Amino acid sequence: MEVKTYGLICPITKACELLESRWTIPILAEIWSGSSRFNDIRRGVGNISSALLSKRLKEMQANGLIERVDDPATGGVEYVRTEMAVALEPTLNSMAVWAQRFIDADVAVSDTNIAALIWKLRRSVIATELPQRRVVMRFHFSDPNLDFDTCWLLAQPGSEVELCTSVPDFDVDLFVETTVKSISAILMARSTVSREVDEGRLFLSGDARIIKSIGKWLRESDYADIEGIATV
Amino acid sequence: MEVKTYGLICPITKACELLESRWTIPILAEIWSGSSRFNDIRRGVGNISSALLSKRLKEMQANGLIERVDDPATGGVEYVRTEMAVALEPTLNSMAVWAQRFIDADVAVSDTNIAALIWKLRRSVIATELPQRRVVMRFHFSDPNLDFDTCWLLAQPGSEVELCTSVPDFDVDLFVETTVKSISAILMARSTVSREVDEGRLFLSGDARIIKSIGKWLRESDYADIEGIATV
DNA sequence: CAGTATCCGATGCGATACTG
DNA sequence: CAGTATCGCATCGGATACTG
Numbered sequence: 167m168e169v170k171t172y173g174l175i176c177p178i179t180k181a182c183e184l185l186e187s188r189w190t191i192p193i194l195a196e197i198w199s200g201s202s203r204f205n206d207i208r209r210g211v212g213n214i215s216s217a218l219l220s221k222r223l224k225e226m227q228a229n230g231l232i233e234r235v236d237d238p239a240t241g242g243v244e245y246v247r248t249e250m251a252v253a254l255e256p257t258l259n260s261m262a263v264w265a266q267r268f269i270d271a272d273v274a275v276s277d278t279n280i281a282a283l284i285w286k287l288r289r290s291v292i293a294t295e296l297p298q299r300r301v302v303m304r305f306h307f308s309d310p311n312l313d314f315d316t317c318w319l320l321a322q323p324g325s326e327v328e329l330c331t332s333v334p335d336f337d338v339d340l341f342v343e344t345t346v347k348s349i350s351a352i353l354m355a356r357s358t359v360s361r362e363v364d365e366g367r368l369f370l371s372g373d374a375r376i377i378k379s380i381g382k383w384l385r386e387s388d389y390a391d392i393e394g395i396a397t398v
Numbered sequence: 399m400e401v402k403t404y405g406l407i408c409p410i411t412k413a414c415e416l417l418e419s420r421w422t423i424p425i426l427a428e429i430w431s432g433s434s435r436f437n438d439i440r441r442g443v444g445n446i447s448s449a450l451l452s453k454r455l456k457e458m459q460a461n462g463l464i465e466r467v468d469d470p471a472t473g474g475v476e477y478v479r480t481e482m483a484v485a486l487e488p489t490l491n492s493m494a495v496w497a498q499r500f501i502d503a504d505v506a507v508s509d510t511n512i513a514a515l516i517w518k519l520r521r522s523v524i525a526t527e528l529p530q531r532r533v534v535m536r537f538h539f540s541d542p543n544l545d546f547d548t549c550w551l552l553a554q555p556g557s558e559v560e561l562c563t564s565v566p567d568f569d570v571d572l573f574v575e576t577t578v579k580s581i582s583a584i585l586m587a588r589s590t591v592s593r594e595v596d597e598g599r600l601f602l603s604g605d606a607r608i609i610k611s612i613g614k615w616l617r618e619s620d621y622a623d624i625e626g627i628a629t630v
Numbered sequence: 631c632a633g634t635a636t637c638c639g640a641t642g643c644g645a646t647a648c649t650g
Numbered sequence: 651c652a653g654t655a656t657c658g659c660a661t662c663g664g665a666t667a668c669t670g
Contacts, residue, residue: 172444172445172511173444173445173509173511174424174444174511174518175514175518175582175585176427177493177495177501177586178424178490178491178493178494179424181493181497182418182423182424186414186417186418186420186423188662188663189404191411191418192404192406192411192414195408195411203631204632205631205632205633211406212404212406213404213405213664214663214664215664215666216632216633216634217633217636217663217664217665218662218663218664220632220633241631243631243632253496253500254493254496256492257489257492257496258410260488260489260492261489262408262409263409264486265410265412267485269409269413274412276403277403278405278407279406282406282407350407353407354407354409436651436653437651437653440652445644446643447644447646448652448654449643449654449656450643452654472651474651475651
């Protein structure tokens with residue numbers, strides 16, 4: 167992108183010139199969350215086209231925010247943060263705290279992209295807190311007009327949690343029946359599992375031990391303990 | 399603007415949805431710097447059309463960032479920060495520090511809008527540090543193709559510094575001959591007056607006392623003492 | 631897996647002119 | 651002073667298809 171400058175004598179504004187083009191900060195945040203491969207980043211930010219992602223990554227490289235490195239081990243390409251991007255983390259974290267305090271809960275949990283939601287959900291499962299065997303969880307979202315409404319998470323000791331959008335060949339240990347908004351609210355710390363269950367927006371069935379320990383294996387939002395946070 | 403959401407489970411990204419549309423943060427920064435009137439804000443951010451400024455101010459109001467109040471004293475309209483916007487200040491200040499450390503000096507001081515520059519210059523003059531009489535300063539910029547190349551600052555005890563772009567009816571006490579880039583670098587703390595003078599990019603003539611005390615009456619950038627700041 | 635290549639529609643935004 | 655009204659172009663970016 168031909169950077170459209172503001173031409174102001176103001177460092178904040180200069181930072182904006184690097185950061186405010188659409189998707190730049192979500193991409194940074196996704197890389198911080200652990201993604202480094204092109205398609206992981208793409209899935210994490212949900213809606214971006216590969217053409218645009220490619221373009222943005224190049225710009226961010228040119229601006230010194232990320233580095234593109236070939237990974238000889240896997241033969242793939244990795245995108246990693248530069249020192250400059252690492253140094254920005256505290257700033258964006260304080261922005262996150264601000265958002266949690268001041269942005270209305272209904273605004274914050276609306277319009278969620280389901281593809282990004284389940285990708286985030288996958289990362290929110292702490293496999294080591296589950297029974298140390300294969301655990302299969304099925305999530306069904308009752309919202310109308312979704313691109314898809316069911317996904318499965320497979321946790322196995324010693325490997326990453328796997329996300330499937332087609333029926334896996336295993337028995338399901340936990341059934342979750344809910345809505346996109348409820349899961350969004352939980353993952354954004356704007357509600358809790360027990361609250362959604364109590365209000366009849368989330369139903370759990372299956373392995374009782376897994377249900378009982380959901381508070382342990384479902385990761386809390388990093389921003390769960392901010393004071394003054396608004397709930398749905 | 400129909401807010402284009404990202405649909406992600408991420409507070410940072412939610413903040414971006416409110417903040418990243420063009421001009422929003424520069425407007426906020428300008429209000430922090432002391433402007434509250436429509437046309438002051440407009441001049442402060444330099445290039446925005448009144449139509450777009452009007453639109454942005456409405457959106458920012460709707461998002462809870464600013465309040466529009468009628469000032470019965472003057473009959474005018476004032477735009478003031480809400481608590482939400484005040485709470486964002488530390489975040490944006492840390493972004494400014496980041497920009498000063500990591501954005502290359504040449505990038506930071508290029509493309510300066512001259513209208514915004516002289517408006518900022520006006521605010522950088524500390525009138526109480528000047529001789530307590532009328533002081534007239536003439537700035538001439540030798541850059542080619544400027545919309546205008548000369549401006550005058552009038553300081554008088556007890557009133558705000560005035561900015562003129564046409565010849566005032568007073569004798570000039572201080573002549574400044576320089577470039578947009580040099581003044582930009584000084585106001586952005588990417589250089590100093592003495593350095594620009596030494597390098598032959600800034601010439602001062604006129605009242606010797608005023609020249610000698612320029613370090614006192616020309617305000618330092620708020621971000622002057624950041625470590626690792628790059629100079630031009 | 632990690633991108634390119636094209637297409638095209640929406641709209642952001644700058645420019646200009648006008649108003650109470 | 652504090653905006654509206656209108657216009658029109660550039661371009662942003664989403665969709666889709668294709669590639670080594």
